[in-house]
Amino acid sequence: MTDVTLAFDEQEYLPAVAQDADSGEVLMLAYVTEEALARTRETGYAHYYSRSRDELWKKGGTSGHTQEIEEVRVDCDGDALLYLVDQSGGACHTGYESCFYRTVDGEEVGEQVFDPDDVY
Amino acid sequence: MTDVTLAFDEQEYLPAVAQDADSGEVLMLAYVTEEALARTRETGYAHYYSRSRDELWKKGGTSGHTQEIEEVRVDCDGDALLYLVDQSGGACHTGYESCFYRTVDGEEVGEQVFDPDDVY
Numbered sequence: 001m002t003d004v005t006l007a008f009d010e011q012e013y014l015p016a017v018a019q020d021a022d023s024g025e026v027l028m029l030a031y032v033t034e035e036a037l038a039r040t041r042e043t044g045y046a047h048y049y050s051r052s053r054d055e056l057w058k059k060g061g062t063s064g065h066t067q068e069i070e071e072v073r074v075d076c077d078g079d080a081l082l083y084l085v086d087q088s089g090g091a092c093h094t095g096y097e098s099c100f101y102r103t104v105d106g107e108e109v110g111e112q113v114f115d116p117d118d119v120y
Numbered sequence: 121m122t123d124v125t126l127a128f129d130e131q132e133y134l135p136a137v138a139q140d141a142d143s144g145e146v147l148m149l150a151y152v153t154e155e156a157l158a159r160t161r162e163t164g165y166a167h168y169y170s171r172s173r174d175e176l177w178k179k180g181g182t183s184g185h186t187q188e189i190e191e192v193r194v195d196c197d198g199d200a201l202l203y204l205v206d207q208s209g210g211a212c213h214t215g216y217e218s219c220f221y222r223t224v225d226g227e228e229v230g231e232q233v234f235d236p237d238d239v240y
Contacts, residue, residue: 004224006224015200017137017146029195037224041224071229072224073221073222073223074222075148075220076213076216076219077219080135081224092196094196096196099195099197099200100194100195100202101193101196102193103191103192103194104157104192104194106123
């Protein structure tokens with residue numbers, strides 16, 4: 001399926017970072033199983049695996065805020081992925097474009113692009 | 121130490137994504153403990169925790185390819201971090217600017233910026 005060795009033998013879940021392919025903004029970090037990655041590549045839309053709900057999910061399946069895949073990259077160790085995506089709406093369930101909308105000091109630096117009450 | 125609740129109570133290690141503050145390039149993903157994050161904030165240079173070597177490390181401690189911190193962001197769930205950095209040299213021990221220098225199909229898309237034989 002891929003010419004690059006991925007670390008799924010050692011780790012059931014690999015972290016996947018989603019980055020907006022146009023703006024370069026880092027949108028979110030979630031986890032994938034081998035199956036979630038396969039689904040992503042087959043469909044061209046970002047899929048992840050929720051460790052808390054124990055299920056594979058399509059990003060935007062509920063909200064419509066899908067992530068169309070432009071490219072999937074893998075890091076040097078094969079244990080982290082980078083999804084370059086075309087993000088519809090906002091990536092964060094809070095309404096922000098990116099889940100990384102706060103500094104660690106709590107200052108809001110991100111942009112809110114939708115009202116979550118209208119979406120969920 | 122911070123106004124944002126981080127998930128260190130649930131997870132000993134949180135993933136931290138390093139992004140070049142100027143170019144927007146995603147450079148690497150590594151893990152931090154609460155102590156590694158504290159050291160990062162105190163010193164202004166990126167520190168991580170190696171789960172395989174079981175030790176806190178300063179990025180660039182050996183190679184000189186340090187990451188000066190411009191900002192630390194946290195995601196909506198408090199379980200992932202984003203380091204916005206000024207990267208000296210290249211982030212990847214292979215000599216590439218970013219660890220994400222390959223697509224999942226094995227195509228090289230990144231730029232090699234140093235010869236690892238000269239550095240390590």
